[in-house]
Amino acid sequence: MASDFRGFPREALTFFRALKKNNNRDWFQPRKAIYEEKVKTPMVELVTALNGELARFAPAYVTDPAKAVYRIYRDTRFSPNKTPYKTHIAALFTPRGLVKHACGSLYFSVSPDEVEVAGGIYMPGPEQIFTVRTHLATHCARLRRILEDKKLKSLVGDLCGDTLMRVPKGFSSDHPATDLIRMKQWYVFVELDAALATSPKLFEEVLKRFRAMLPLVDFLNEPLRARRPSALERGVRFTAKARRHGDRRI
Numbered sequence: 318m319a320s321d322f323r324g325f326p327r328e329a330l331t332f333f334r335a336l337k338k339n340n341n342r343d344w345f346q347p348r349k350a351i352y353e354e355k356v357k358t359p360m361v362e363l364v365t366a367l368n369g370e371l372a373r374f375a376p377a378y379v380t381d382p383a384k385a386v387y388r389i390y391r392d393t394r395f396s397p398n399k400t401p402y403k404t405h406i407a408a409l410f411t412p413r414g415l416v417k418h419a420c421g422s423l424y425f426s427v428s429p430d431e432v433e434v435a436g437g438i439y440m441p442g443p444e445q446i447f448t449v450r451t452h453l454a455t456h457c458a459r460l461r462r463i464l465e466d467k468k469l470k471s472l473v474g475d476l477c478g479d480t481l482m483r484v485p486k487g488f489s490s491d492h493p494a495t496d497l498i499r500m501k502q503w504y505v506f507v508e509l510d511a512a513l514a515t516s517p518k519l520f521e522e523v524l525k526r527f528r529a530m531l532p533l534v535d536f537l538n539e540p541l542r543a544r545r546p547s548a549l550e551r552g553v554r555f556t557a558k559a560r561r562h563g564d565r566r567i
Contacts, residue, residue, distance in 0.1 A: 320366045320520040327515055328355040330429045333404050337429075340400040352389065356406055360386055360427070363520060364408050370524055375531055377412040378423055385409055404428060410527075412538060419445045420541050421503075421534035425523050427514045434473065434523055436530030437504025438537050445541060450488065450498050452540035457494030463536055469505070469529045476533075478502030503537055505530060 332351055336344070345352075364382040371379050385408040393399045405428035411417045418440040425434045438449065453460060463469070464476055481499040484490045488498050497503075507526065513519050 320369075320517075322359075322363050322366045322520045323517045324515045324519050325359050325427060326355050329359065329406075329427070330511065330514060332356060333429045336402055337404045340402055340404070342401060345402055357386070357389075360406050360408065363523075366520055367410070367524060367527070371410065371527070374528065377414075378410045378531075380408075380410045382408075384411075407433075415538060415541055416442075416445075421537035423527050423530065423534060424506075427519075429511055431508040431511050432513045432519065432522075433506060433508050434526045435504055435506035436473070436527070436534045437476075437478075437502070439502055439504055441502070446501055447487075448540045448544055449503065449537060450485065452537075453494050453497045454488060454492060456536075457492075457497055460494075460497065460533075460536055463532050466529070466532070469533065472526050472529045473505040473507045475505070476500075477504055477506065503533075505533065 328351065332348070332355055339345075361382045364380075364385050368379045368382075387403070387407045387409070389403050389406070391398075391401055391403055393401065405426045407424065407426035409417065410423040412420065412422070415421075419438070419442050421436070421438050423436050424439075425432065438445070441449065476497075478500045479502050480496075481501065484492070484495050484499055488495075492498060509522060513522060
């Protein structure tokens with residue numbers, strides 16, 4: 318697991334601390350070059366290093382850094398918080414062929430407050446939720462074995478996620494996996510000391526948690542991979558949609 322990544326420079330955390338107090342365009346724009354050099358560039362280097370290891374044991378999760386690293390700009394359209402910039406930097410490793418945020422992925426972020434590492438499904442849509450619940454109803458025993466793994470529990474803790482008060486329609490209320498079926502998200506995460514961000518150990522600490530979380534993430538993705546439409550099905554759907562909209566080329 319050797320890597321040349323030596324950690325983020327201290328200026329990265331200093332930048333975010335100052336941004337928290339001055340979260341506006343007038344402050345950020347003259348300091349954008351600092352963000353690019355001290356925050357974004359080392360983040361891309363870390364993602365590239367992690368990709369090198371993922372290629373060995375989880376090649377489907379290798380993600381182009383340009384797609385993995387989140388932008389610093391916040392989407393404020395539906396948020397009461399209108400501050401324009403994030404005060405952390407994060408990356409998401411999404412498996413090829415599945416929908417970003419709606420499938421099992423590997424994630425980490427760095428801020429002045431903590432380093433967070435997570436894995437699982439965080440923002441599934443209704444179709445993905447139903448698909449995963451159906452999978453859980455059939456394979457709950459296997460998931461429980463994954464969740465009881467001592468290394469997983471020691472590194473990232475227990476399964477988390479928003480949960481319904483009642484068992485959703487279509488599932489038995491006396492099913493042995495009602496606790497899992499009622500969930501709307503399925504993920505594990507851990508918050509580590511912020512000092513880790515500037516340490517050479519950051520790479521190793523993130524990577525070993527990715528390894529531990531992978532069986533869970535792969536399990537959650539199994540039914541989503543199975544439901545991916547074939548090229549023929551995608552073509553049929555496109556044709557039907559185009560005809561509904563009066564496309565004369567179809």
